[in-house]
Amino acid sequence: MATIAYDRYDVKRGSSPIADDIAEAVxxxxxxxxxxxxxxxxxxxxxxxxxxxxxxEPNWDGYEAAPVSRDSILAAKKFLLSLPLGTKxxxxxLLPSGNVTLEWQHSRRRSLTLSFSPExxxxxxxxxxxxxxxxxxxxxGDVPATILNLLERIY
Amino acid sequence: MLDPENLPEVEPDExxxxxxxxxxxxxxxxxxxxxKANAYMPRKNEEGVSITRLVQITADEVWAIGMAxxxxxxxxxxxxxxxxxxxxxxQGQGLEVKPVAVDGNPNHAEACGWPSLESDxxxxxxxxxxxxxxxxxxxx
Numbered sequence: 001m002a003t004i005a006y007d008r009y010d011v012k013r014g015s016s017p018i019a020d021d022i023a024e025a026v027x028x029x030x031x032x033x034x035x036x037x038x039x040x041x042x043x044x045x046x047x048x049x050x051x052x053x054x055x056x057e058p059n060w061d062g063y064e065a066a067p068v069s070r071d072s073i074l075a076a077k078k079f080l081l082s083l084p085l086g087t088k089x090x091x092x093x094l095l096p097s098g099n100v101t102l103e104w105q106h107s108r109r110r111s112l113t114l115s116f117s118p119e120x121x122x123x124x125x126x127x128x129x130x131x132x133x134x135x136x137x138x139x140x141g142d143v144p145a146t147i148l149n150l151l152e153r154i155y
Numbered sequence: 156m157l158d159p160e161n162l163p164e165v166e167p168d169e170x171x172x173x174x175x176x177x178x179x180x181x182x183x184x185x186x187x188x189x190x191k192a193n194a195y196m197p198r199k200n201e202e203g204v205s206i207t208r209l210v211q212i213t214a215d216e217v218w219a220i221g222m223a224x225x226x227x228x229x230x231x232x233x234x235x236x237x238x239x240x241x242x243x244x245x246q247g248q249g250l251e252v253k254p255v256a257v258d259g260n261p262n263h264a265e266a267c268g269w270p271s272l273e274s275d276x277x278x279x280x281x282x283x284x285x286x287x288x289x290x291x292x293x294x295x
Contacts, residue, residue, distance in 0.1 A: 055177075062176040062228040063205055065198060093179045093191055096198035097273070103191060105182055108285045113192050113277055125192070125277035127285060134278040 040080035040089060047092035048077060048100070055094055066098035071118035075139060076100040079116065082143050088155065090114075099123075104154050112154050114147065126150045156212050159256040165264055167243035170209040171252070172290075174221040175235040176228050181289065190238040190287045192280035195266075200276065203253070203265025209239070212262050218293060220260050236291040244286055248279045 054060065055068040076092070079102070090102035095115055105111040109130075115123040116139070124147060125134040137144040157163070173194055175181060180194035197204050207220060217237070225234035242252045245266040257263045269276050 057229045059227075059229040060177060061180070062174065062224045062232075063198070091179075091182065091184070091191075093193045094177070095193055095196050095273075097196075099273070101191075101193055103182075103193075105185075105189075108189060111281065111285075113281060115273055115277060117273070123272070123274040123277060125274055125281050127281050132278060132282075134274040136272070136274050 039085070040083060043089050043092065044077050044080055048073060048080075051092070051094055051100065060094070061096060063096060065094075065096035068094055068100065069098040069118050072098065072100045072116045075116040075118070075120065075122075076102060078141055079114070079122070079139065079143065082141060084143075084148070087151065104151060106154050110154055112147075112150050122147065124150065126154065128153055156216055157208070157210065157254075157256070157261045159261040162254040162256060162261070165208065165242045165252040165254055167241065167246055169242045170239050171206040171242055171245075171264065172209055172217060172221075172237040172239050173204070173206050173287075174224050174237050175289070176225045176232050178235060181235065187291075188289050190284045190289050192277055192284045194238055195280040195283045195287075196276055197269045200269040200271045202269075203255075203267040204269075206252070206264050206266060207237075207260060208242075208254070208262040208264050210262070220262075221292065222295070223259065234292040236289055238284070238287040238289055240283055240287045244283050248282055250279070 051068045051073060058067055059065060088104060090104045093101040093103055095101055099115045099117055101113055101115050103111060103113045109127050112126040117123065120139050122137050122139045126132060137146055175194055180191050181188040182191055195204055221234045221237055225232050245252050249268065250266045251268045253265050253267055255263055255265050
């Protein structure tokens with residue numbers, strides 16, 4: 001079974017025993033939260049890592065798609081673990097380019113799709129009823145405000 | 156099926172099918188399942204999205220083409236179904252639908268003219284998927 005790395009927390013070790021204790025407590029708490037019902041860890045363990053097993057060879061879609069990008073998987077995992085607690089979980093998908101997608105769908109004309117590029121960018125497109133919005137945001141570990149705003153507008 | 160030596164231009168009111176092989180191209184939380192934008196994304200912007208024109212073709216011929224494609228997948232998979240939209244849906248998003256016969260499928264066409272930015276591609280694919288109708292493959 002694949003192991004989960006908590007990238008956000010394990011890079012900030014303190015320089016004193018107390019700081020180390022705090023860092024360890026934060027890491028334990030984050031593991032607990034994401035293992036809970038509302039957390040992202042079950043989704044990561046099932047659907048995200050399933051991509052590696054099922055889509056690591058070209059032509060996984062029958063239309064000559066590229067293999068799944070491992071950097072894209074890591075970015076999607078980091079994004080899922082950065083979502084505010086209680087955020088509705090998305091469905092996981094894959095593009096012919098090999099980029100991982102996350103999709104939230106409230107209805108056919110109210111949905112948000114994110115694509116994670118290996119270059120630390122999130123491409124997004126949202127249908128908002130009669131309106132629509134798309135663009136690209138850099139992603140270095142914190143969920144961009146634009147994406148959070150769109151998530152609120154979807155539901 | 157169409158005569159590959161005499162392919163007619165694609166009319167806006169023609170129905171087209173995109174075969175669905177990967178389960179991740181469907182929203183399985185809805186009943187019936189709906190098609191995700193992912194199913195209509197091009198591999199590269201300079202390439203078209205493969206579709207099959209549903210004109211002068213029987214249902215059995217359509218499914219035979221889809222099943223052959225699924226069998227060619229790596230590794231081979233069962234065909235999930237197909238996603239149907241009118242050619243006008245592509246054209247309404249600024250894409251061009253060109254007849255491009257291929258071996259075994261003279262009804263093959265390509266939706267071309269995709270923008271270069273992935274976010275723009277996603278937006279177009281979402282608009283197409285939002286009106287697409289999923290048709291489950293028959294049990295064989």
